[in-house]
Amino acid sequence: MEQVGLAATSEVTLWSLFMQAGFVVKLVMLGLVGASIWTWAIVADKWVSYRKFRGQLDQFEQIFWSGQSLEELYRTLSDRKTSGMSAIFVAAMREWKKSFERGAKSPIGLQMRIDKAMDVTLAREAEHLESKLGSLASIGSAAPFIGLFGTVVGIMTSFQAIAGSKSTNLAVVAPGIAEALLATAIGLLAAIPAVIAYNKFSSDAGKLSGRMEGFADEFSGILSRQIDERMSARQAAE
Structure with a gap:
């Protein structure tokens, strides 16, 4: 008897538990496995994209503060697909050039349009x-709640097996309970990495957005000084 029990125990695998589960529990497990795969796909995508984005910010800051003229930098970037600080810079410079080409007379209005363009970008x-x-x-x-739903369904199936067999033997209820606990485990397997990744990438996104906001404020100050100088020169010429 002991050898039979050991043999039966050795045959209990995750795959066998899945195959023995009811339709609803199987559906729950498959959904959670799909959610877990989607989570790791997002993690891989964000890790690569954030690393690339951070490198682009570093590169632009190095070029911007190297002393290169704003006009020359704008000509270099205006025809390219830009992102991050480059996109903010191009949007501000485009509004700057359009306004002066149309003979902008109000420095306050010009500054507001430039700030609005940077805010939108x-x-x-x-x-x-x-x-x-x-x-x-x-x-x-x-x-976790979806996994818990699968657990509840599995336990209900176990109680139905008890009622059908009229036996409280552990061998009768153990498979259903094991299936139910497997659903909970898969739910946690999907939820824990998702929560950790969300907190991590939310923090990273906040830091990157903060860097762009800081640049936008600094660039707004630079353009504000240039607007004052151009308006003063125009008034003096008139």
Whole structure:
């Protein structure tokens, strides 16, 4: 008897538990496995994109503060696909040039238009950084409850097996309980990395957005001084 029991125990694997589970529990497990795969796909995508984005910010800051003229830098970047600080810089310079070409007379209005252009671009870049993070938050918050739902269904199946067999033998209820606990485990397996990744990437997105906001404020000050100088020169010429 002892050898039979050991043999039966050795045959209990995760795959066998999945195959023995009911339709609802199987559906729950497959959904959670899919959520886990989606979580790791987002983690890989964000890790690569944030690393690339951070490198682009470092490169632009190095070029911007190297002493190169704003006009020359704008000509270099205006025809390229830009992101981050480069996109903010191009948006501000484009508004700057359009306004002066049209003979802007109000320095306050010009400054407001430039700041608005940078704010819109900054919001767009921040939205891009935070894309897909909502999926991580949803998986992290919902996966444990979905796994718990599978657990409840599995336990209900176990009680039905007890009622059908009219026996409280552990061998009767153990498979259903094991299936139920497997659903909970898969739910936690999907939720824990999602929560950790969400907190990590939310923090990184906040830091990157903060760097862009700091640049926008500094560049706004630089353009404000140049606006004053140009307006003063224009008034003197008149």
